[in-house]
Amino acid sequence: MTGTTYEQKEPFFTKDKAFYRTFWGMTLVVALQNLVAFSVNMTDNIMLGNYSQEALSGAAIVNQIFFVVQQITFGIGNAMVMLGSQYWGRKKTGPICEITGIALKIGFIFSAIIVLACSFFPVEFLRLFTNSTPIIQEGCDYLYLMQWTFVLFIFSSILMSTLRSVETVKISFYISVMSLIVNAGINYTLIFGNFGFPQMGITGAAVGTLAARILELAVIVFYLFKLDTKIRIFTYGNIFKSSAVLKKDFYKVLIPIIINQTLWAVSIPIQTAILGHLSDDAIAANSISSTFFQYLKVIVIALSSASSVLIGIAIGRGDMARVRSDARTMSVIYVVVGVILAIVLYLLRYPLLSLYQLTDTAMVLSLNLIIVMSFVMVGMAYQMPVLVGIIQGGGDTNFVVKLNIISMWLIVMPLSFLAAFVWHWPVELVVLVIQSDQIFKCLPAFIRFRSYKWIRNLTR
Numbered sequence: 364m365t366g367t368t369y370e371q372k373e374p375f376f377t378k379d380k381a382f383y384r385t386f387w388g389m390t391l392v393v394a395l396q397n398l399v400a401f402s403v404n405m406t407d408n409i410m411l412g413n414y415s416q417e418a419l420s421g422a423a424i425v426n427q428i429f430f431v432v433q434q435i436t437f438g439i440g441n442a443m444v445m446l447g448s449q450y451w452g453r454k455k456t457g458p459i460c461e462i463t464g465i466a467l468k469i470g471f472i473f474s475a476i477i478v479l480a481c482s483f484f485p486v487e488f489l490r491l492f493t494n495s496t497p498i499i500q501e502g503c504d505y506l507y508l509m510q511w512t513f514v515l516f517i518f519s520s521i522l523m524s525t526l527r528s529v530e531t532v533k534i535s536f537y538i539s540v541m542s543l544i545v546n547a548g549i550n551y552t553l554i555f556g557n558f559g560f561p562q563m564g565i566t567g568a569a570v571g572t573l574a575a576r577i578l579e580l581a582v583i584v585f586y587l588f589k590l591d592t593k594i595r596i597f598t599y600g601n602i603f604k605s606s607a608v609l610k611k612d613f614y615k616v617l618i619p620i621i622i623n624q625t626l627w628a629v630s631i632p633i634q635t636a637i638l639g640h641l642s643d644d645a646i647a648a649n650s651i652s653s654t655f656f657q658y659l660k661v662i663v664i665a666l667s668s669a670s671s672v673l674i675g676i677a678i679g680r681g682d683m684a685r686v687r688s689d690a691r692t693m694s695v696i697y698v699v700v701g702v703i704l705a706i707v708l709y710l711l712r713y714p715l716l717s718l719y720q721l722t723d724t725a726m727v728l729s730l731n732l733i734i735v736m737s738f739v740m741v742g743m744a745y746q747m748p749v750l751v752g753i754i755q756g757g758g759d760t761n762f763v764v765k766l767n768i769i770s771m772w773l774i775v776m777p778l779s780f781l782a783a784f785v786w787h788w789p790v791e792l793v794v795l796v797i798q799s800d801q802i803f804k805c806l807p808a809f810i811r812f813r814s815y816k817w818i819r820n821l822t823r
Contacts, residue, residue, distance in 0.1 A: 376695070377688045385530065386669055386693070392532045394665035399539040401661060403575070406547045407568055410554050418565040421501025424492040425509055427632060432477060432513045434628035435621060439466050439473075439517075440524030441671070442617040445756055447528030448672045449822045452679020456529075456594040458609060458822070463525045464602040465613050470521050474514040481510035501565050508569035515576035522583045527672060529593045538582050546575040612821055619760035623767050630771050634797050637783050638790070645790045647721060648728035655715055656736045659704045663744045666697060670752025678757060678820050686818055690753050694745070694812060701744025705737040731791045735798070742802035749808045758819030762811055770800040 377383075411419040443466045450458045481488065489502045523535045552560050553567025563570065587596050596602050638649045670693050677686040712733040716726060755763045775797065782788045782796045811817060 373684045374688055375691055377685070377692045382673070382689060382692075386673060386696075389530070389532050389669040389672065390662075390665045392536050392665075393527075393668045394662050396532075396536040396539045397661035397664055398658070399536070399543050401657065403539075403543050403546055406543070407550065407572070410547075410550050411565060411568055414554050414564055417495075417497045417501050418568075420493070420495070420498045421503075421565055422505050422568060424489055424498065424502050425505045427492055428481070428488060428506075429509070429513060429516075430631070431625070431628045432517070434624040435473065436470070436517050436520045438621040438624035439469055439617065440520050440527075441624075441751075441755070442466070442613060442620050443521060443524040444528045444668075444671055445616055445620075445675055445758065445760075446613060446821055447525060448675025448756075449679035449758075449820065451529045452676035453681075453822055455822070459525065459528065459594050460596050460602050461605040461609050462613055463521070463596055465605050465610055466521045466524075467518065467602070469617075470517045474517050477513050478510050481506055481513075505565045505569050508566070508573050512569075512572050512576040515573075515580050519576070519579045519583055522580075522587065525594070525596065526583075526587075526591070527668065528675070530672060530676075531591070531593065534583070534586050538579050541582065542575040542579050545578055546571045549574055608823060612823070616758070616760050616821065619764040620755070623760075623764040626768060626771065630776065633776065634779065637779055637797065638793065641783060641790055641793065644722060644725040644728055647725045648732050648790070649794065651716070651719060651721075651729050652732035652736050655708060655711070655733065656740065659708055659740065660743070662700065662704060663747055666693075666700065666744075667748040667752040670748050671756030674753055674756040678818060679822055681820070683818060686757070687815055690757075690812065693753065694749055697745045697748045698741075701741040704744060705740040708733060708740055709737040728790055732794055735791055735795050739795075739798045739801045742805050746801065746804040746808045749812050750804070754808070754811055754817040757817040758821050759811075759817035762817065766804060766807055770804055774803075775800045 407422060411422050443462060446462055447459045450456070450462075485503050485506050486499060489499045489506070493499060493502075519538075523538075526532070526534060549571030550568050552558055553563045553570055554565075555567075556562030635649075638645050673689060673693075674686065677689055712730055716729055716733075719729075721729065750763050750766070778799070779793065779797045782793045788796075
């Protein structure tokens with residue numbers, strides 16, 4: 364049947380008020396959590412920037428490694444949410460515990476690889492990003508402790524994904540707030556040597572991050588041991604065993620997601636490098652406009668996260684009419700939110716840019732790029748939640764990874780290189796080409812969404 368036929372037989376929008384309360388409540392909490400997490404990185408950058416440029420640069424290149432770790436970890440977590448939420452819809456908690464165990468084992472293997480690579484080849488890793496000896500030395504000092512924060516982050520994120528799959532999200536926000544406070548406090552104390560403590564510079568920043576990550580994992584484990592009443596993941600021991608069937612199901616959804624996250628993570632530094640070779644003003648303007656854009660993007664990511672959970676739960680319950688009406692409702696919400704965010708970004712362009720001291724050229728570029736990103740925001744706010752929240756969340760991982768490979772690596776990347784280095788287009792147009800997939804992916808996302816072929820019950 365076509366989407367139109369379905370809609371003739373069932374209401375277009377979901378009328379259940381509980382759906383809206385859950386959707387907006389989860390979106391708000393996840394958005395705040397992402398905003399706090401983003402602020403942690405901003406705090407590190409500001410403090411290290413006030414300490415020394417070499418320390419800031421050293422931390423920046425180590426964070427490039429963390430970015431890849433983060434994206435692969437998010438891939439594991441998204442697979443956990445996709446499968447776990449469907450079992451939660453069926454009120455079967457045993458498989459959720461088993462799937463968590465599988466994800467943690469994968470996380471352990473991934474952690475071991477990361478630690479071994481960072482321990483034995485730190486300089487080689489950092490030379491991929493810079494040849495500056497002072498920056499590499501600062502980066503090595505930072506990486507010595509930061510590699511262990513990667514491990515803690517992997518395990519914490521997987522456990523938080525488990526809780527998110529059963530609609531427990533507030534604890535993640537509280538943990539993020541505690542992490543921000545601890546990290547900022549220790550950074551201020553140890554980077555600059557305040558309150559009688561030694562001045563440790565970039566190593567002090569690493570200590571702050573390590574302490575924050577230890578706290579995160581400790582709180583989440585304590586919550587699961589003592590306070591959680593939904594799945595009791597450590598109580599019944601299911602986390603330590605898993606069936607071959609569940610492993611097969613998990614890997615089936617995990618592999619396409621990991622491929623997608625990894626390829627996307629690799630593409631971001633390349634896009635940044637393209638703009639970095641245009642001009643100093645282009646680098647500054649893109650950095651500023653991207654920062655504002657990223658702050659609003661946390662809302663879109665939260666929409667995707669909430670949608671994935673609710674779609675998975677609805678599919679697990681087996682009510683396909685409800686799945687379709689929930690998805691239609693959310694798709695309209697995405698468009699409305701996207702337009703609102705675009706207007707906000709556009710209207711705040713002058714007040715936000717007044718915070719910076721820029722050359723006249725950089726100021727004009729920044730204003731123009733914010734206008735470009737306002738249009739991009741509308742497309743991104745629709746296609747990302749539809750693809751990641753609804754289609755991927757509904758079990759169709761292959762369509763999403765194929766679309767992203769084609770759009771990014773066969774269209775956007777070649778056109779971006781041509782626009783920047785062959786056609787020598789203005790910076791604004793180069794940025795538009797780089798971000799163009801956020802707009803043109805809307806059409807295939809809409810067509811696939813309306814087919815409802817993405818609805819797949821992955822439970823046993």
